[in-house]
Amino acid sequence: MTAPVPSSRVETASAGAGQSPARRRYLLILLMLAYVLCYVDRQVVTILAEAIKQDLGLADWQIGAMSGLAFAIFYTGFGVPVARLSERTNRPRLIAAAILLWSAFTMLCGAATGFSALLLLRMGVGLGEAGCAPASHSLIADSVPREIRSSALATFSLGVPLGTLLGLAMGGIIADAYGWRWAFVIAGLPGLVLAPMIFLTLREPRSLAQSSSVPQVTMREVFKELSGKRTFWLAALGAGGIAYNGYSQSAFIAPFFLRAHGPELGVLAARFGLEAVGFLGIVLGVLQGLSGVLGAMAGGAIADRFGARQPKVYMTIPMVACLLGIPLYLVIFTTPNIGLALGLSALSFFVGNMWYGPVYGVAQGVVDQRHRSTAASLIILIMSVIGIGLGPLVTGLLSDMASARLQLGPTDGLRFALLASPIGMVLSVGLFWQARKSVEDDLVG
Template sequence: MTDAPAPPAVRAITAGYRGYAMGLLLLIYVMNFVDRQVVNILAEPIKRELGLLDWQVGAMSGLAFALFYTVLGLPIARAAERGHRPLIIAGALALWSLFTSLCGFAQTFTQLLLARIGVGVGEAGCTPPAHSLITDYVAKEKRASALAFYSMGTPLGSLVGMALGGLIADAYGWRMAFIVCGIPGVLLAIVAGLTLVEPRISATADEFKLRTQQMRDAKPFRDALATLRTKRTFWLVSFAAAIKAFIGYGQAPFAASFFYRNHLEEVTRLGAMFSLQPGGFLGLALGLMAGIGGAIGAYAGGVIADKYGGRDFRAYVSVPAIASVAVIPVFLVGVMSSSAVVAIGSLFLGAVIGTLWYGPVYATAQTIAKPHMRATASAILLFIINLIGLGLGPLFVGALSDMFAISFGMGEGEGVRWALIVAALTGLIAAVLFWMARRSIREEMEG
């Protein structure tokens, strides 16, 4: 095997610029999830207008997006190891934003599916280079907190996408919701391309040329795979996180449908109290639940892991293991309740506990990988998480909902309820895998 090249020198980043860059990367990731998750609040009106089954909703919101998102993440990460990461992020942002707006023009299921594939193609260029940039921007002891801060884009983007999508859909229809949500990303891409700094520097042009050639010759993807193949912790954490994503992504497209089918009368009454239609109320309620609750959980998980991980690296897997068990009864209370208010409250608490894994998992992957392999390690992790979680989760829950509703004769309301319950119980497998990683994590950290 070719010796791994020394990582390029990294420019010192001032505290002020670091704060700006982290804030901008968070905003980009928020847009990533606005465009990815807005489809969830729009699923029911799309289903009615286009005459879809739940499995088709699952395919549209998950599988079509995930196949291209996961596969393209690997070559994009390869480019990010030696390329200009801010420009990669900016170009990807512009692309997925344009395809989000195009979703609003779809007239058939196939057209919408193709537009969602385009969103996935663009979004593949966001997180691997962003994780790599953040790791260069911050000190090792702050890595989990920084990556957890960036990961707040998941719940915050879900908040904006659900709330904005629901309100716009009520007022102007689901097509306009897609169009409006895509426009800001194009403008943000320009800002990112002009202001984000690539911290890799070299003393001379010759040294830069030499380092670039070393990166090409060493084939970082091959080397990363060879290195990670021996890292038991990486694979346990990756598949545990994939199951957590399977649950979260699988349940998300059907959360609004659950309330429409089981609590419509109460939701209508609650919405009227705020002069909102059911779609607008659900968008705000579910968005706030996922956004605020998820942001609290995502950031808290990173802070807790950094605090205790300084003394014992096992905290980086202990925190998500415990949280994976704790969230299950909280979620079950919510979906089994006959009250929409109780359900929303329980799901809010579940969002806090259910996102504690973000920071610890991403920090573990970045610390296990060698410096010149971090974008690739992130892409491999995301490949596993998104292929299983995003690709199969929504399709599984949708197909299970159809099976319970049609084959078992439960009806659409009970069908979606029990599909959500079955998905939640798979979290026990994730907890076991996280806990097993405690045995090897301390020996496998690279730094």
């Protein structure tokens, strides 16, 4: 049996070694921009959902399947194999290829003529995006010192709120002006520029020759290590509960506001010379973008400030965020006041993004350095199956059921479904509470 390479030696040799602070910042900015485009292409469909529904004659469950399940099948199915590949190949080049792939499929969504075609193309987007986050997580973890890892991963995760901002605002404006098809085409264009930049200017920090000489661990060995890491599984399932609520809300919050507050949106939009969809896209995009950025940075900063001395803080942050978020969602979808609903949405986006840095930092910190891409892909796999795969689909099915069988109609049927989605966060509170008990013992680097 081949003796494993001591993780402490590998960690010391690679965590930021040989890279200047300016070079690390450049790497982090490009990877964050890649994640921004990842979420632009992933989220633009949400602001276009109502227009697509009307144009193609879809039901809410089909909107949920298109925006969630179709994407999740390939995103989760290829996540682990691509992550394993990234552990023995050039990660910047892999990320660049992934960007080109998902950007091309996003642009092709604009040519879809029916539900089946759109479903298949969204699967292609998921396939491409499977190559982004796990490779980026391990590349960042190998390039920055441990004491700023949570903040670095939180900075990378700013791609979520910023990409959501751009996807919603840009998608809404373009859809109003040129139709939903052109919104997909324009959303995919920036990736064709960023991919060559990453391919040509980012360096792989580890020695690929040395990596290839070290025996590759098998998935069995990775699972053997993780089997003793109770914190990893609790945090992953807790993140899955948050993702279930988050992706349910993301897929249907724009349709909800258009159905429940359509007349008010029309009046507000007219004041700015806009249509309702474009106005709503800008408002939701700005609220999610700014509040999400602040929430992600706050969560990462608190984790780095207190987590080194009190590791329980890593799991306390997402637990408290869930407790704060649950009542906000309940009011957002029941108040008749659109101003209050949007204001509370901003607060919900803030607390809903605080978990990224702490959870992803712990996922990287409980495993050997060689397993980081696989660990990242596994936690994303769990989150994606629960959140992307089930959240929008189940919420769409509940909406259709409540609308037809309970005779609530399309507006209150969707309201009923969205009020049920925070159940995921309720379960997450208990999971993060349990993870607090083991996180200190499980951290290795």
